[in-house]
Amino acid sequence: MKNSLKLIFSFIVIFFGCEKEVDLKIDESESKLVLNAWFKTEQHPVVEVNRSTFIFDKRGTDIIQNAEVILFENDKEIGFLEHFGGGFYQNENIEIKPDTEYKITAKVDGFEDITAIEKSLKKFTDSEYEFEYESFPNPSGSNYQSLSDIEIRLKDNGSSEDIYLFLIKDTNKSWRHETSSDTLYNEFIIYLNSSDAQIEYIYAPNLGQIQILRDELFNGKEYTLNFRSNDLRKYEYSDEERSYISQNVIEIHKISKSFYLYLKSIENNQYPDPFTEPTQIYTNVENGYGILATSSVTNIQVDEVAENNNE
Amino acid sequence: MKKIYLLLTFTVISQLIHAQNRISGYIKDAKTGENLIGANIWHPSTKKGTAANTYGFYSLNLPSDTATLEVSYVGYATIRKFVKLEGDITLNFELKLSDELSEVVVKGTRPDLELTKMSSMKISAQDIKAIPALLGEVDVLKTIQLMPGVQSGSEGSSGIYVRGGGPDQNLILLDGVPVYNASHLFGFFSVFNADAISNVEVIKGGFPARYGGRLSSVIDINMKEGNMKNWQAEGGIGLISSRLSIEGPIKKDKGSIILSGRRTYIDILARPLIRASTDDVDLGYFFHDFNAKANYKFSDKDRVYLSAYTGKDKFYARDEYEFDNGGSINEYKDEAGIQWGNFTTAGRWNHLFSNQLFLNTMATYSRYNFDLFNESYSRYATPDEETEENFYTEYSSGITDYGLKFDFDYYLNNGHSLKFGANYIYHIFQPEAFNFEADFETGFDSPDTNPIYGNEFSVYVEDEFEPLPKLKVNAGIHASAFRVREEFYPSFQPRVSARYLVNNKLSFKASYAEMAQFLHLLTNSGIGLPTDLWVPVTDKIKPQFAQQTAIGMSSLLADGKYDLSIEGYYKNMNNLVEYKEGSNFLNLDESWEDKVAVGDGWSYGAEFLFRKKEGNFNGWIGYTLSYNNRQFDDLNFGRVFPYKYDRRHDISVVTNYRLNDKWEISGTWVYGTGNSITLPIAKVPPLSESPRNNNANYYGNDEVYQYSDRNAYRMPSYHRADFGITRHKEKDWGSSSWTISVYNLYNRQNPFFITTTTNSIGETSFSQISLFQLIPSFTYNFKFRPHEK
Missing domain, CATH: 2.60.40.1120 (Carboxypeptidase-like, regulatory domain)
Structure with a gap:
């Protein structure tokens, strides 16, 4: 159907139209600093600094390794973040406190200083949810031998507007017994499926498929979510030469409104589809782009080993 | 007290x-x-x-x-x-x-200055025909767009934008029946055949209480009634279409009838060319429309009218082939396209109770629908077996109305002139319907898209009177209500307009009007196809409301040779709808109610109209200064943004010069500030969780495209001059005329849309697609002398 429309659209342009280059004055021809950070309560802060490029610049975006990144807590400077590779900065001596306002400034010669302010989230405690899962043979028998049904019961705190983010990370590690130095780690976000209409599925580049749930319909009440995923159980393999372990970790976050708006705008941004409404990517970074996202996370590690393990 | x-x-x-x-x-x-x-x-x-x-x-x-x-x-x-x-x-x-x-x-x-009515203008069929037109097709809506306060969208987009309102906020009435899509050929022409039109009135503000249902304007188009005395015919042969109208008495001075039709033939003319250039794919487009109206005077007090309009546009692409592959035959036929059209009809009964009380009763029917379709047939035959497969998909949308209306005019002895009445419309909305049929297993079912039924009621009363010698007032109230599903939305809309006649050459006017609208039009902002959806208010989407205040003056200059009117207005609009960011109207996984954002808008500005109506040299100059903004919580992160058609300056100059009985020349020039547009401006790396995930880019894209604030940029300005020259000739059988016109005289490339393109060495830039450049055309018009019995 979309093709029919494109055909008609093309017809109009081909038979009636002509094309010429135009010079539209875009006040965006210079690069800006991009600050991306995901602060998790009770973890140390990590910040990535890049630069954007003008839409027509043939160069891609690039990392910034010489930025001066300063962190403020309730408007009080608490330390520098040091570059440790790939445009990422951190300070392992600082831990993000719950329910506290953080400000980051980043300065780089030749760029305008950028600032982002966001409040961290209260600690997400184990009493705020219950988790159960059940693994069973895949009825279709294809690709994955087993699947898991997951049930998460949220006990929402009615005092605030909460936005939940769910993801499952499949962390795998393999190594040769002779040379343990060539250990390989990989981390994937695996796909979750739910029939719950309240779930918003968002695909974020560099993060993968994540699931969002807002508490609009159950604020202050219990809410049960059901997902289906690949087998959640641990998988171990070992032979004479090498070993392999695959383990799933379920992360349940409460995220800030800014983070939610950013993810939604990333999802909606479908450039350059002419049939889709253009979407600006949300930013809370002053004079630049990016996001200072905050969340409070609880991790659930599944230690049960699959019965067909080591086959 | x-x-x-x-x-x-x-x-x-x-x-x-x-x-x-x-x-x-x-x-x-x-x-x-x-x-x-x-x-x-x-x-x-x-x-x-x-x-x-x-x-x-x-x-x-x-x-x-x-x-x-x-x-x-x-x-x-x-x-x-x-x-x-x-x-x-x-x-x-x-x-x-x-x-x-x-x-x-x-x-x-x-003069207009004597009327209480403001923000309105009347256009006659002669005015419409005197203006040079694209491909020689004179057009009502294009003429209206030359008036201050009325804007076109852009070339290639249908719709009229009045005082900052949207294209759905215009009540377009053809003989009192609402017309939902007034465009042919993606907005280049209107559905109204100028030969069948008697006159047009456009009201932009100060709405009398008898009108309701839309926020921004009323465009009241009346068809000709037909010659009551003699039979006559007129028509025209143009480059892309021809038209013919026949009218005459059913019974002299008792009743008359008019039939008028028009069809384009670019599909027929261009078919060989298109087939040659598209490897035998048959691409085509046509539109046609047909008007009919009859009336009969049963007595001095009773008269009955019947009128109907039907029109259709169709764009199609057909492909078929058959080949014999050594004993097996493959045959394939496919047709895809888009079609849309209106059908309206009305029956009216005028009854004069007395010389003070007049009643018009009207029953109406109006239907508009568009559909995108794709139909294919394939056959595979060998000496041993034969299989056939048929496949059909259709995405359609439409609205159907049944209406009943009573309008009374009551002229009191004390100078009061009352109008009152009631109206009921039964709406059937089909915002989205998807039909999928195949005679083979596809594993796919058509989603349920049930119609929505709405009941719209309204009553009104208005009174025109003179409380003081120089002050005339038209005051009234329009009460309306809409029932849909389990929701009921009532609305009371006060209306008042007044004029103070300073002297025979100058009057001041002021008006205030509240309007309510119970239906919305979802318009894809990116393209100009007739894929807009008419949708009702629902429990989720509330009615649109507007409050408009206008003040102005009207004066006659140089012994009445010239009119000058100046008006200022402020309009506030609530519960407007737009598609949400990132939504796609073809995405059927999501209900249309979930694809839209609701917000507010406001516009203000000043309009100037200087007009010379009389003499051999006549015309007008119109200028509009306007500001037009929107605020939606779910768009542009809640920040205020300019409307797409926020056009700061809009100028139109229309001239007509009658050299003598044979020759007439006309010209127009229009200028408008470029439409606002959202542009991609930068490439930005998205959030990565941390380098601890050393495979952070595993999921692919490490850059996303950042757009500007919504509508933060401007397309290049729009301007264009048209010119026409007509030679009239009297013939034994009647009269004829040749009109040669040039559209876009100085070949301005006006923006249709802006896109990004990359050249062969990888350099990207913005490109503007323009549609019509200089287009000469000619039309031969003829009018047979009335045949007198």
Whole structure:
């Protein structure tokens, strides 16, 4: 159907139209600093600094390794973040406190200083949810031998507007017994499926498929979510030469409104589809782009080993 | 307070008992016998007057026993008549077209400055035909767009934008029936055939209480009634279309009929060219429309009208092939396309209860729908077996209305002129429907998209009166309600407009109007296809409301040769809808109600119109200064943004010069600030969780495209000049004319849309796609002399 429309659209342009280059004055021809950070309560802060490029610049975006990144807590400077590779900065001596306002400034010669302010989230405690899962043979028998049904019961705190983010990370590690130095780690976000209409599925580049749930319909009440995923159980393999372990970790976050708006705008941004409404990517970074996202996370590690393990 | 009531009561009673003489009747065209809607009858010495209603009926109360009356109408010679008033009398007037008279037309027509109505204008069929047009197709809506306060979207997008409103906020009435899509060929032409039109009135503000249902304008188009005296025919042959109208009496001076049709033939003319250039794919487009209207006067008090319009646009691509592959035959046929059209019909009954009370009863039907379709057939045959497969998909949308309406005109003896009535419309909305049929297993079912039924009710009353000698007021209330699903939305909309006549050359006017609208149009902002969806208010989406205040002055200059009007307005609009960011109207996984965002808008500005109506050289200059903003919580992160058609300056110059009886030249020039647009401006790396995930880019894209704030940039400005020259010739059988016109005289490449393109060495830039550049055209028009029995 979309093709029919494109055909008609093309017809109009081909038979009636002509094309010429135009010079539209875009006040965006210079690069800006991009600050991306995901602060998790009770973890140390990590910040990535890049630069954007003008839409027509043939160069891609690039990392910034010489930025001066300063962190403020309730408007009080608490330390520098040091570059440790790939445009990422951190300070392992600082831990993000719950329910506290953080400000980051980043300065780089030749760029305008950028600032982002966001409040961290209260600690997400184990009493705020219950988790159960059940693994069973895949009825279709294809690709994955087993699947898991997951049930998460949220006990929402009615005092605030909460936005939940769910993801499952499949962390795998393999190594040769002779040379343990060539250990390989990989981390994937695996796909979750739910029939719950309240779930918003968002695909974020560099993060993968994540699931969002807002508490609009159950604020202050219990809410049960059901997902289906690949087998959640641990998988171990070992032979004479090498070993392999695959383990799933379920992360349940409460995220800030800014983070939610950013993810939604990333999802909606479908450039350059002419049939889709253009979407600006949300930013809370002053004079630049990016996001200072905050969340409070609880991790659930599944230690049960699959019965067909080591086959 | 009691004293005030007493004073008011005394005033009313004294007016009632004062000796009054009532004159009433119809004002008609002398040649055809057609009623002249809105013709003015004016008593200069008392400065009292009135306008004929939609059926040409007038009723005027005068205090004196004798009077010299002036009767006028746009394009017709004004007549003056001395009458003796002895009680109530009936007097019909017949006006002659001004170009049929050799003598100078009588000046001093009742000026607009005398009317309470403001922010409105009347356009005659002659005005429409005098303006040079694209491909020679004269057009009502294109003419309206040359008036201040009325904007077109852009070339290639349908819709009219009035005082900052959206394209859905215009109540377009064809003989009183709403027309939902008034565009042919993706907005390049309107559905109204100028040969079938009698006149058009556009109201942008100060809405009288009798109108309702839309926020921004009323475009009231009346079809010709047909010649009551003689049979006649007229038509035209143009580059892309031809048209023909036939009209005449069913019974002389009792009833008449008019039939009018038009069809394009670019599909037929271009077919060989297209097949040659597309490897035998048959691409084509056509539109046609047909108008019919009949009326019959059963008595001096009863008259019945029947009218209908049907029109259709279709764009299609057909492909078929068959080949023999050594004993097996493959045959394939496919057709895909888009089609849309309106059908409207109305039956009306006029009844004159007395020379003071007039009733029009009207039953209406209106239907609009568009659909995108794809149909294919394939056959595979070998000597042993044969298989056939049929496949059909259709995405459609539409709206159907059934209406019943009663309108009373009641002319009181005390100078009050009352209009009141009631209206009911039963709406059937089909915002989205997807039909999928195949004679083989696909594993896919058509989703359920049930229609939505809505009931719209309204009643109104308005009164025009003069509380003070120079002050005239039209005040009223329009009450309406809409019931949909389990929701009920009532609305009370006060309306008032007033004029203060300083002298015969100057008046000041002011108006306030509240409007409600119970349906929305979802418009994809990116492209200009007729894929917009008409949707009702629901429990999730509330009715649109507007409050508009306008002030202005109207004056006559140089002994009435020129009109000057200046108006300022402020309009506030609530519950407007737009597609949400990132939504796609073809995404059927999501209901349309979930694809839209609701917000508010406001616009303000000033309009200037300088017009010369008389003489061989006539025309107008219009200028609009306007500001137009929107605020939606779910768009642009809640920040205020300019509307797509926020056009700071809009200028139109229209001229017409009649050199002599044979030659006539005309020209227009339009300028508009470029439309606002959202552009991609930067590439930005998205959030990565941390380098601890050393495979952070595993999921692919490490750059996303950042757009500007919504509508933060401007397309290049739009300007264009058109020119036309016409040669008229009298023939034995009637008259004919050749019109040669040039659209876009200086070949301006105006923006249709902006896109990004990358050249062969990888350099990307913005490109502007333009549609019509310089287009010459010619049209041959003919009009047979009326056949007199």
